[in-house]
Amino acid sequence: MNVINIRNISKTYVMGVEEVHALHDVTVQIDRGEYVAIMGPSGSGKSTLMNMLGCLDTPTSGLYEFNGANVSEMNDNDLARIRNKEIGFVFQTFNLIPRSDALHNVELPLIYGGVNAHERKRLAAEALNHVNLGDRMHHRPNELSGGQRQRVAIARALVTKPSIILADEPTGNLDTKTGDEIMTLFEELHHQGNTIILVTHEEYIAEHAHRIIRLRDGVIEKDENVQKRVIPTVA
Amino acid sequence: MAIIAIRVNKLRSSLTLLGIGVGVFSIIGVMTAMGVLQNAIENGLSGLGTNTFQIQKFPVTFFHDGRSRSRNRKDITLEQGEMFIERMNEAKYIGLESWFGIKQIFHNNDKTNPNISLVGETVQGFPTNNWTIKQGRAFTNQEVDNAASVCVLGNGVVEKLFERGSPIGEIVKIDGNKFRVIGTVEPKGGFLGGNQDNYLAIPLTTAMSLYGKQRSINIMVQTRDQESYNDIIELSTAILRTIRHVPPGAEDDFAIFSNDTLIKQFNDLTFMVKIGTLGIACIALLAAGVGIMNIMLVSVTERTKEIGIRKALGATKINVLMQFLSESVVFSQIGGVIGIIAGSILGNVVALITSAPPILPWNSSVAILSTPFVSLSALGLNIVAIIFCSFIGIVFGVYPAWKAANLDPIESLRYE
Ligand SMILES: Nc1ncnc2c1ncn2[C@@H]1O[C@H](COP(=O)(O)OP(=O)(O)OP(=O)(O)O)[C@@H](O)[C@H]1O
Numbered sequence: 001m002n003v004i005n006i007r008n009i010s011k012t013y014v015m016g017v018e019e020v021h022a023l024h025d026v027t028v029q030i031d032r033g034e035y036v037a038i039m040g041p042s043g044s045g046k047s048t049l050m051n052m053l054g055c056l057d058t059p060t061s062g063l064y065e066f067n068g069a070n071v072s073e074m075n076d077n078d079l080a081r082i083r084n085k086e087i088g089f090v091f092q093t094f095n096l097i098p099r100s101d102a103l104h105n106v107e108l109p110l111i112y113g114g115v116n117a118h119e120r121k122r123l124a125a126e127a128l129n130h131v132n133l134g135d136r137m138h139h140r141p142n143e144l145s146g147g148q149r150q151r152v153a154i155a156r157a158l159v160t161k162p163s164i165i166l167a168d169e170p171t172g173n174l175d176t177k178t179g180d181e182i183m184t185l186f187e188e189l190h191h192q193g194n195t196i197i198l199v200t201h202e203e204y205i206a207e208h209a210h211r212i213i214r215l216r217d218g219v220i221e222k223d224e225n226v227q228k229r230v231i232p233t234v235a
Numbered sequence: 236m237a238i239i240a241i242r243v244n245k246l247r248s249s250l251t252l253l254g255i256g257v258g259v260f261s262i263i264g265v266m267t268a269m270g271v272l273q274n275a276i277e278n279g280l281s282g283l284g285t286n287t288f289q290i291q292k293f294p295v296t297f298f299h300d301g302r303s304r305s306r307n308r309k310d311i312t313l314e315q316g317e318m319f320i321e322r323m324n325e326a327k328y329i330g331l332e333s334w335f336g337i338k339q340i341f342h343n344n345d346k347t348n349p350n351i352s353l354v355g356e357t358v359q360g361f362p363t364n365n366w367t368i369k370q371g372r373a374f375t376n377q378e379v380d381n382a383a384s385v386c387v388l389g390n391g392v393v394e395k396l397f398e399r400g401s402p403i404g405e406i407v408k409i410d411g412n413k414f415r416v417i418g419t420v421e422p423k424g425g426f427l428g429g430n431q432d433n434y435l436a437i438p439l440t441t442a443m444s445l446y447g448k449q450r451s452i453n454i455m456v457q458t459r460d461q462e463s464y465n466d467i468i469e470l471s472t473a474i475l476r477t478i479r480h481v482p483p484g485a486e487d488d489f490a491i492f493s494n495d496t497l498i499k500q501f502n503d504l505t506f507m508v509k510i511g512t513l514g515i516a517c518i519a520l521l522a523a524g525v526g527i528m529n530i531m532l533v534s535v536t537e538r539t540k541e542i543g544i545r546k547a548l549g550a551t552k553i554n555v556l557m558q559f560l561s562e563s564v565v566f567s568q569i570g571g572v573i574g575i576i577a578g579s580i581l582g583n584v585v586a587l588i589t590s591a592p593p594i595l596p597w598n599s600s601v602a603i604l605s606t607p608f609v610s611l612s613a614l615g616l617n618i619v620a621i622i623f624c625s626f627i628g629i630v631f632g633v634y635p636a637w638k639a640a641n642l643d644p645i646e647s648l649r650y651e
């Protein structure tokens with residue numbers, strides 16, 4: 001069954017007299033359990049598509065169904081609820097709250113989900129253990145390395161057990177070695193049955209995925225399944 | 236969480252906290268101080284006994300403006316006082332007295348400070364002054380008629396000169412004149428910084444023969460009961476007008492006051508002060524409110540990215556609105572608490588200075604703000620102050636919070 005069903009989606013920005021077609025007539029279906037990479041040159045509309053998928057942005061035209069529900073017809077509260085329960089975001093710039101420690105950052109979506117404090121702490125600790133940060137729970141973001149910060153962000157995305165994990169250039173701000181560690185983590189999550197959609201510029205990152213969607217100028221240029229190659233994992 | 240907004244701009248925050256603090260401080264400070272004084276007046280105004288009023292030449296005012304209008308009044312003479320006693324048969328006691336200034340009392344080699352009031356009294360002046368004999372006895376009619384050289388000591392004099400041994404029968408000297416001590420009066424305690432016990436009473440006749448008759452006396456009247464009180468005041472006014480030949484329609488050329496009128500006069504005065512303070516405090520709080528709005532707006536701008544993150548994680552508009560609203564409310568409550576603490580300290584410093592009983596912030600039995608609509612104790616007023624601060628926090632926090640709630644998630648996430 002489709003988690004995501006996008007049909008003829010367009011997103012147009014009007015800049016004065018000029019119109020920018022960030023997305024143009026895009027149609028995509030993504031199934032539960034898929035691992036999809038979105039690639040394309042800068043400005044091709046990758047982030048715009050991700051924001052749309054993550055219910056942060058609404059299309060100018062077209063249909064978007066999430067788990068069979070029509071997102072275009074939802075109000076602010078419904079969208080907030082979907083973001084909270086169904087979607088886990090991982091950003092290029094981590095986007096952690098700087099004043100709060102790792103544990104509290106991971107708790108945040110559970111707070112908005114109305115989970116009680118005790119259960120919240122338990123789930124957040126579990127998610128942090130999952131990304132091997134059990135010993136860094138009370139560190140603030142500025143007391144963590146880039147890779148550790150991204151793992152906190154991944155724990156935060158995981159903690160609500162969402163339908164999909166959306167990662168917009170999750171390794172863009174990390175060195176190659178740390179980037180590989182993060183990709184290994186995504187691989188694990190995928191093996192555990194999570195649906196993952198990630199944006200990247202790097203071919204070798206995209207090769208982790210099972211399907212690559214290539215965008216150019218807001219249009220899908222290529223949508224192909226890739227044969228999984230054996231990738232030398234970092235020891 | 237609320238501390239975040241404070242940390243965003245320390246200077247602006249301190250100024251705003253100061254604004255709220257000053258607003259609340261002036262309310263609580265003035266109300267507590269006034270309450271302390273009022274409380275002291277109501278408890279400590281035992282200068283007159285119950286159901287007692289006093290007739291004198293000049294009205295008692297807390298400002299000295301009454302004097303100018305009544306400056307040309309004639310003295311109430313001893314003869315007029317005696318005529319009054321003759322004609323007024325419905326009262327329980329009628330005392331006559333006059334004050335003869337501040338004296339120094341000598342006994343053997345000891346002396347008091349020159350802070351003892353010398354008062355001339357008649358026999359019935361004791362009950363009307365609410366003086367209870369502690370040792371010995373009061374004057375007799377005979378002693379008053381004969382202008383005997385006897386005296387009764389206020390407790391202040393006893394403490395100063397007769398720490399050991401009984402004063403009864405001892406001889407004291409005032410302005411070179413000798414008096415035999417025949418009694419002492421129970422203490423009344425301090426009041427508004429003065430001491431109500433620093434006096435020495437001699438028969439009115441004795442005092443007048445020593446210091447001259449050209450002076451005005453006070454007539455103190457105690458009624459039999461509460462019911463007849465107002466009637467007796469009216470009757471007394473009529474009698475004294477006749478005695479002093481006041482033409483019909485003209486103003487009384489004497490003043491009547493009781494504890495009630497004193498309290499009322501003080502309350503009228505403090506009420507104006509309180510209303511004025513409330514006005515100033517409201518302006519301070521409004522200014523502080525604008526400060527809060529400013530801080531919250533800055534805070535919203537500086538935390539745009541955080542708002543974006545929270546929205547991406549599923550925060551609804553209401554979640555964001557409540558977060559910022561509660562921050563501004565807690566912020567102004569902190570200011571309120573600072574103001575309450577400072578105000579309570581100020582008010583009770585007044586209590587300390589005037590040796591009146593203090594009114595602590597959690598006191599709930601003494602009304603320190605009485606309006607025709609509500610009466611509030613210190614506790615009540617503090618609660619109202621905190622509620623009012625919360626209200627200010629809501630009113631001035633709602634716009635910034637609303638702004639935060641309506642930020643676009645993507646644009647906020649992109650904000651650097
Ligand atoms: N708020 C906006 N207003 C106007 N134009 C916008 C806005 N957001 C995006 N665009 C335009 O839409 C196009 C797609 O932008 P998008 O951010 O999706 O690119 P991207 O593929 O993520 O690029 P990159 O790899 O650099 O992150 C760009 O041409 C961009 O200028």
Ligand SMILES: [Mg+2]
Pocket residue numbers: 046047048168
């Ligand atoms: Mg992008």
